[in-house]
Amino acid sequence: MTGRALELQRVSQTRGAGRRAVTALHDASLAVVAGEFVLLEGPSGAGKTTLLAVAAGLLRPAAGEVTLAGRSLATMSVVECRRHRAAHVGFVFQRSNLLPGLTVRENVLLMAAIAGVPHAEGECETTRLLEALGIAALAQRYPRELSGGEEQRAAVARALVHRPSIVLADEPTGNLDGSSGRAVAEGLAALAAERGAAVLVATHDARLEPFATRRVLIVDGRITPQ
Amino acid sequence: MTPLIRKALRSRSVRFWLTAGGIGVTALLVMVLGSAYHSVSSSVAAYVGQPGIDVWVAPLGVDNLMRSSAFLPAHVPESLATIRGVAAADPIVRSYVTVRDEANPSPGGRRLALIAIGYAAPSGGGGPPVIARGREPRDSNDITLDRAAAARLHVTLSDTVWVNGHAGVIVGLTDGTNLLSTQFLFANLSTVSEASALRGRASFALVRPAPGVQRTVLLDSIRTRFPRLSVYSREQFTANNVREVAAGFIPLLTLVALLGLLAAAVLVVLLVHAVVEERREDIAVLLALGADAGALTRTVIAEALALALVGGLLGIIAASALGAVLDRALPVIPLLFHTADAARVLLVFVAAAIGAAVAPVARLRKIDPLEAFRA
Numbered sequence: 001m002t003g004r005a006l007e008l009q010r011v012s013q014t015r016g017a018g019r020r021a022v023t024a025l026h027d028a029s030l031a032v033v034a035g036e037f038v039l040l041e042g043p044s045g046a047g048k049t050t051l052l053a054v055a056a057g058l059l060r061p062a063a064g065e066v067t068l069a070g071r072s073l074a075t076m077s078v079v080e081c082r083r084h085r086a087a088h089v090g091f092v093f094q095r096s097n098l099l100p101g102l103t104v105r106e107n108v109l110l111m112a113a114i115a116g117v118p119h120a121e122g123e124c125e126t127t128r129l130l131e132a133l134g135i136a137a138l139a140q141r142y143p144r145e146l147s148g149g150e151e152q153r154a155a156v157a158r159a160l161v162h163r164p165s166i167v168l169a170d171e172p173t174g175n176l177d178g179s180s181g182r183a184v185a186e187g188l189a190a191l192a193a194e195r196g197a198a199v200l201v202a203t204h205d206a207r208l209e210p211f212a213t214r215r216v217l218i219v220d221g222r223i224t225p226q
Numbered sequence: 227m228t229p230l231i232r233k234a235l236r237s238r239s240v241r242f243w244l245t246a247g248g249i250g251v252t253a254l255l256v257m258v259l260g261s262a263y264h265s266v267s268s269s270v271a272a273y274v275g276q277p278g279i280d281v282w283v284a285p286l287g288v289d290n291l292m293r294s295s296a297f298l299p300a301h302v303p304e305s306l307a308t309i310r311g312v313a314a315a316d317p318i319v320r321s322y323v324t325v326r327d328e329a330n331p332s333p334g335g336r337r338l339a340l341i342a343i344g345y346a347a348p349s350g351g352g353g354p355p356v357i358a359r360g361r362e363p364r365d366s367n368d369i370t371l372d373r374a375a376a377a378r379l380h381v382t383l384s385d386t387v388w389v390n391g392h393a394g395v396i397v398g399l400t401d402g403t404n405l406l407s408t409q410f411l412f413a414n415l416s417t418v419s420e421a422s423a424l425r426g427r428a429s430f431a432l433v434r435p436a437p438g439v440q441r442t443v444l445l446d447s448i449r450t451r452f453p454r455l456s457v458y459s460r461e462q463f464t465a466n467n468v469r470e471v472a473a474g475f476i477p478l479l480t481l482v483a484l485l486g487l488l489a490a491a492v493l494v495v496l497l498v499h500a501v502v503e504e505r506r507e508d509i510a511v512l513l514a515l516g517a518d519a520g521a522l523t524r525t526v527i528a529e530a531l532a533l534a535l536v537g538g539l540l541g542i543i544a545a546s547a548l549g550a551v552l553d554r555a556l557p558v559i560p561l562l563f564h565t566a567d568a569a570r571v572l573l574v575f576v577a578a579a580i581g582a583a584v585a586p587v588a589r590l591r592k593i594d595p596l597e598a599f600r601a
Contacts, residue, residue, distance in 0.1 A: 049599050058514060058595050086516025097511045097598055099234040110230045114516050170599055 003070060005088075005166040005198035006032040006055055011064030013050055013221075024050040025061070026221040032166060032198045037189050037211050040202045042218040048202035051218065052168045055200065056089050057081040069165040086115045090159030090197070092169035092188065096151035098143040104154045105130070105139040108161050115162030122161060129157035133187045149180025156188045160195060167192055169201040173208060181207050231517065232525050235505050245497040246537040252486035252493075253541020253571050254548070259482055260567045261549060262406060263475045265560035267468045272355040272402035273343075273410065275464040279351045280441050281433035282463040283315075283448060284456045290466040291320060297427040302455065306431050309447055311439035317428030318352035319344040319418050325371075325411065326388045327379050336379050340372075340411045342389065344418025351432040354412045359383060360398030366417050370398035372409035374557040389413070390421040404560045405471070487578055490537065494582040498530045502586045509590060510597035519591060526590060527583045534579035538572045 013025040024047045032038050040048050053059040054066060057073045066073045069088040073081055090111075091097075098107045105126060112122030130136040133153040143151055152172060159167045172188065173181035189211040192199045201208060209215070217224045236242075274282070274291055283306060285296035298317070306315035323342040328335045345352035347363040354362065354370050360383050363370050369387065371379075376399055381387055385396050394413060403410035419425045435444050441459060448457045458466070502509070509522060549561035 053596055053599065056514070082516050082518070089516075091514060091598070093511075093598060097507070099508050099511065101234045101236060101508075102230060106230055106233070110234065111515055113230060114512075 003034060004031050004067070005034050005036075005069060006030070006200065007067040008051070008055065009065045009067075011051075011054055011061045011066060013047075013054055013059060013061050015050070024221050025054065028064070028218070028221065028223045030216060030223055032200050034165065034196050034198050035193060035213075037192065037199045037213045038201070039208055039212040039215045040200060040218055041204065041215055043204075046218045047221040048218055049170055050221075052170055052200070052202055055166075056091070056168055057085050083116075087162065088165040090162070090164040090167040092152070092155050092159045092167060092172040094171040094174045096143065096148075096155040098151055098154055098158070100143050103140050103142055104135065104146070104157075107143070107154060108157045111158045112161045115164075117162050125161050125163070126157065129160055129191065130154075132191055133157055134183075147180070149176055149183060152176060152180070152184045153187055156184060156191065159188075160191050160197065163195050164197055166198040166200060169199065169203075171203055171205070172201060173203070173205045178207070181205065185211050228521055228525065231512065231521055232528065234508060234512070235522070235525050236529065241497065241500070242533065245493050246533055246540060248493045249490045249533060249537025249575065250540030250544060252490040253538045253575065254544045255541075256483045256486045256571055257542060257545035257563065257567060258548065258561060259479045261545065261561040261563045262559070263472070263479055264564055264567075265404070265562040266406050266471050266475065268562055269402050269404050269410075269560070270467040270471055271464050274467050275460055276355045278434055279432040280435050280460050281445060281448065282458045282460065283431040283433060283452070284429075284458070286454050286456055288456055289458070290463070290470045291430070292467060292470045294320065294429060297424070297429060298431060298455070300426055300428075302452070303428055303431045305451075306433060306448065309444075309451060311436050311444045311447060312433055313436040314351065314434045316346050316350040316352055316432045316434075317415065318350075318430050318432060319415060319422070319424050319427060320429040321418060321422040321424060322408075323390050323411065323418070323421055325375070325379065327381055327385075329388055329393065338375055338378055338409075340375055340409055341405075342411045342413065342418045342422065344413055344415040344422075347412070347414045350415075351434060352430075354398070354400040354403060354410070356401040356403075358399045358401040360396070362398055363413050363417075364397070366414050367393065367395050368397045368413065369394035369417075370400055370412040371396050372403040372411070373399045373401055374404040374560065375409035375411065377557050378409075389417075392417070392421045404557070406560065487574055490534070490575055491578040491582045493537075494530050494533055494579045495585065497533060498526060498583050498586040499589070502526065502590050506593060507597060509593050510595050513593065513595035514598040522590060523587050526587055527580065530579040530583040530586075531576060534575040535572065538575040542568045542571065 008028055008030045011025055011028045014021045015024045016022055042048055054061050108126045109122050130139050135150055135153050138150055173184055185208050285298055288294040288296055303315050303317040306312055321342050322339055324337055325340050326335055326337045358373050383396055386393055445457055549563055552559050552561055
């Protein structure tokens, strides 16, 4: 895939209402193409998470247009948008957000199922990803039995199992120590590149810079190319 | 996807089984009340509805066995026997008697108030419907007693009891004669009449038609001949007695059953609410990943249904087990379970569970997937 995985055109978004309304995104434009690893950097409250949510179709922008995997989200119904997100977006959250009632393998398989990946294909891809991330031996363990780094690697597997167009990651290494954070970043970058997926990472973490193909700065909801 | 979502959102097993147990206890309560009612109704019907007695003749205005205090004029049974089409007209006397386990009452002695039926033993109508052990009374000292009454008096076959101070030997134990609050005792007509100071009187006359005689014709003949008596077919008289029992039981049963259902519904609401609250972050993550909100809703409703069904079944199984244990160890409390009651309990519990799941489901739909980013 060589096209644009994500394109935001002059997107604005406010948080809250009335006098308490805050502009979270202001005329933000950004394009991420397949295979790119883009760091979205900025201070806390700059609008990084809001941008990820708008990009995923979890928030409808007040103005502007979002195109995800070649389709504008503006014209989609809520159900269409959900299906499109399930098929084309992978998420890595600051905390792994693995479902505690499921094993590592089941967590990954669940994402494949949500995205509509055939079961056998999901099984194969899950096995490949867990092996590639060095956590195949932990497949039958529950999240509470894992370290933070292991959990986050499982989250990376979940984000990639359905071969999404783009992975949206929100501070994926924020809670990890040096070596664990590096292992997660390496895994995410290598496996996303292998699958031709774009990666957009909201982060403060300088350890991710070596993996970036591009860095974007966001301050007060405004995007500034670096 | 659904099995994995179900597994992901399933409540903790200890909480599930505790709640199912609580629902089971309410089901048990409802079942036991229902079965106690059925047992009493069945005992009443077993006696007054026993085959061979086709027509009950009672004093005017008396329509059931349970609450009658009037007596037939002395000549009625004999006069009935002369009506064409009547094979036999057996008098019975019904009175409340005090039965003791000792001749000279002492503070530690046991005593029971029982319904005594005096009949033309052993061949006359109106005897015990089912002999569990022993035999029917034959001699004037013979007494046949309900099994539960014998257990309450701590007596058994061949023991002597005192009926209103008159000695009697227990020759038989009966089943289907336990009305919960009291039981039946059967003895010869003269024995009960003597013990109750009712010599020469009859409470009812039980008429058996001659072969080939239509019962409606016979009923009409008796009514024509005795316009100042009440005359009932077996079915009418049975229905009257069951109605009399139901009048005391049904309001209480309905109230307790409703309270039980309410308690079960509250338990279901609490658990399903707890599932949604405990899993709020997980639900937000699932919604963010693109899971169908409908599938999550169905999962929550399925959880509520599983609780109601498992709890209801536990209650029904416990009720059956309790009935079997009580029948062996403490026959004083008769429990007769009907499959229809079990089905009704399950049906109502399932409906309550669906109703109870409405609020948690509405709450689930308000969860913002953005919470996944804040988790």
